[in-house]
Amino acid sequence: MQFTVATWNVNSVRLRLPLIERFVTLRAPDILCLQETKCPDDRFPRADFARLGYEHVALHGQKGWHGVAIASRIPFADVTREHFCGRNDARHLTVNFAAAGLAVPVTIHNFYIPSGGDEPDPATNDKFAHKLAFLDELAASAACRDAAAGARSLLVGDLNVAPLEHDVWSHRQLLDVVSHTPVEVEKLTAMQRAGAWIDVMRRFIPEPEKLFTWWSYRSPDWARADKGRRLDHIWASPALAGAAREMSVFRDARGWERPSDHVPVVATFEL
């Protein structure tokens, strides 16, 4: 069986509904993992997703900010919503496709990792300290433990870290910019090691090719300047990585009317 997964930080699911419709019409992912939905669960536009073929929806939202969701054409079970760092932020959602008629269960973890504020110093910036603590806690989590132990799982989402040299437009100029500082890159990499996660995007587009999923709203001519970063990721556990068949970054979406500052990343797996 083949399935296609997309991850997209939509920056308000309600505002971005027309773009979501356009994207799923073009790419038809089976499973759509969203971040920054900014939508309480009781106001999530379930009917619109059902109309687009996504009858199965798992939600972990809150009013005003953060929020993650998984919309799927395939039924799933065992929805879990974890909290990190003792906060109630809606930043995590896991679903399991064990009950979906698959020969082998597949688990998908959808994350919206804290962005970390502006100042890359945990002593003076609580948001950066929170980001680092979140990465530490995730490295010690069951999601990573199970992935390393042989589970078939994906970890996707807006991880808010661009770990590799060519995940940013200028490695040298971004070394002190939150998202690419050595300390957070090391923590993300440690978390990746803890799960033995395989970076699916870079299996298809290896360094040194530039690979971005986010372009700032503050860039007046984002496409020409192309000062992007790879903040969004699809990681596969060792047991699932070999099933990856293709991957693409849907860059077009950044040029649509009223876009998110992130674009969808899509990957197809064959079990």
Place this chain on the structure above:
DNA sequence: ATGGTGGGCCACCCA
């Protein structure tokens, strides 16, 4: 060195 834009929501919080 700074400011640029775009979300939610009604005073500023956040990215």
